[in-house]
Amino acid sequence: MDSKKINMKRVRDAIIWLTLIAGIAVVLFFAIHRKANAEIQGMEITIEAINGKEYLISEKEVKQILQLAAGKSITKANIKTLNLRKLEAKLNKDKRIERADLYFDSNDVLRVWVIQKKPVMRVKEISGSEYYIDQSGNQIPVTIGSAVRVPIITGVRDTFYSGIMQSNKPSRLKDVFQVMKYVFGDLFLSALIEQAHIEADDEQDIVLVPKVGREKVIFGDANNIEAKFDNLKIFYRDGMPKLGWSRYKTLNLKYSKQVLGMLANPEMAHRVMPVMKDSLTAEVTDNKQSIHN
Structure with missing residues (x-):
């Protein structure tokens, strides 16, 4: 009798955990789906200055490189249509740039961080x-x-x-x-x-x-x-x-x-x-x- 109670408890716990995991998976799926289909809310470009105030490349030039690589207006695109790795690679090919990082923040704004060569x-x-x-x-x-x-x-x-x-x-x-x-x-x-x-x-x-x-x-x-x-x-x-x-x-x-x-x-x-x-x-x-x- 006691063993039956133990087995039933284990089954009940397993069902609860499976339900929780399934619920989390569903929430994540819809969150990712919503994020991917969301429109980009803007683009913020930050270039790390040399000596605090000097630049080899301008924000305008960075934006032009990204627009050409994307083949469309970035600020009018959906998040899922942009390949961030491809855009990063394009920026990193520029001889003035040491490193570029791109990511979306919680407000669906594309953040572009550029470190210049010195x-x-x-x-x-x-x-x-x-x-x-x-x-x-x-x-x-x-x-x-x-x-x-x-x-x-x-x-x-x-x-x-x-x-x-x-x-x-x-x-x-x-x-x-x-x-x-x-x-x-x-x-x-x-x-x-x-x-x-x-x-x-x-x-x-x-x-x-x-x-x-x-x-x-x-x-x-x-x-x-x-x-x-x-x-x-x-x-x-x-x-x-x-x-x-x-x-x-x-x-x-x-x-x-x-x-x-x-x-x-x-x-x-x-x-x-x-x-x-x-x-x-x-x-x-x-x-x-x-x-x-």
Whole structure:
């Protein structure tokens, strides 16, 4: 008798659970069906700004890309007629976009979130071509009406091609990219450097132009990048305040553990001043001025 009661209880519990599951399934089915057939209530595009205020691509351009990919007006379509993965893929093919995410919110509004690629420099080839290069060495087109403030690179004789940054072939464009990538990751240097130029002589030195001061910084090639910039930082920190911010025409970082300064005064322009690491006091000789402990 007791076993019959237990079995009946189990049957009753099973029926209750099955009924609940079936009810939930029905509710979900109709909710999904209603959602799929619902009209889109609008589209909100959010583009993550570069440096808080700069854009490579506009909301208008994003909307145009989506409209072309969908083949119709998105805001007049039903939710089920849009393939969000396809639209995302189309946006992600744009060279200015790092990542795009699309989804519908609870109010049936299509939310479009765009993360832009982050340029480290803007290249002006002597051939006339102009473009950005991002942190990964990818080319980004320059478009009318949008700009990002990054160092401008001039005197470039190389022609960009896919894979140039990974190639083993010598390339000054690749060298200057490595230098600018380091600058991009350093707060002091990114605030200091506004341009780099590749000299036209046989050595093709990379020359940096600061935003302040009149001196140019001869960087040379892409070897010992960190050590060269460490020397420059020490010179700006310890040398410039004592010697004067307008004293030098050029600063040369090509040599190990020192900064060579060419004086700006025309009468002393032939004098070269080696500024040693940890230098504090000045000593003047017949043809050069050096700083040492």
